[in-house]
Amino acid sequence: MTQAPIFQPMGPEHLDGALQLSRAAGWPHRREDWELVLGISQGVVALKQALVMATALVTPFGNVGMVNMIIVDQRMRGCGFGRQIIGQAMALIRPREWRLVATPSGLPLYEKLGFAACGPVQQHQGTAPDLPAPLGIRWATDADIAAIAQMDADALGADRRSLLDALAQPGRIALKPGKGYAAIRAFGLGEVIGPVIADDLATAQELIAFLFGGRAGSFIRIDTTEDCGLGPWLAQIGLRVVDRPVAMQTGTPAKPGTHTRFALAAQALG
DSSP states (O other): OOOOOEEEEOOGGGHHHHHHHHHHTTOOOOHHHHHHHHHTOEEEEEEETTEEEEEEEEEEETTEEEEEEEEEOGGGTTSSHHHHHHHHHHTTOOOSEEEEEEOTTTHHHHHHTTOEEEEEEEEEEEEOOOOOOOSSOEEOOGGGHHHHHHHHHHHHSSOOHHHHHHHOOTTSEEEETTTEEEEEEEETTEEEEEEEEESSHHHHHHHHHHHHTTOTTSEEEEEEEGGGSOHHHHHHTTOEEEEOOEEEEEEOOOOOOSSEEEEOSOTTTO
């Protein structure tokens, strides 16, 4: 009889196996990218003869929970295994609202789990252009994180302080006080810009232009939502759309505030 996979809480000891699984699926994630998400999340891993066969994480952001890092080994697909491990992960926390970003192949499964599509996401990537440096923007300090967290919560109705603390390194968060912020970090093939939270499109563009400073020609990725209006400008400056996953949610959506999310922290983290 073929041995059935064993489900366990996911921990740092499973990161190497998870990395192999994501590489086989064509994901660009490095081990450090997995570490970032796992460090602020809980999750489940499926093991078969000590091999990681599937992963599912959930990230608690106050009343909002993100479902992410869902991968099932190709040999285990098509038999309800994905639904099983997602259910086990979602049982770990009890938010009022669930969110995720789905690939086209995962969309039917998430619909069966009660998720509804709420808008397309556009993954832009390319080389950073050489843009004029905007005025009124500076690098954030530790003393700014509380105000940044307030803007973030206003835009998303979620408490992402754990994520912001993880991103708060010197020279990594650009701030226009009272107007918005944008973060940049190493990811995959280069760097990713996000989150970008601002009170208008012009401010979002200025924050991104600030982060391009000194990076002309380097690889940049930005994930944005179609409805925020940032996409046409990103395409104009040379960051083309390479993928269009779908944002989904279930539960009671948070009421929008005066700030807008113009770029995701990551598809895994919203």
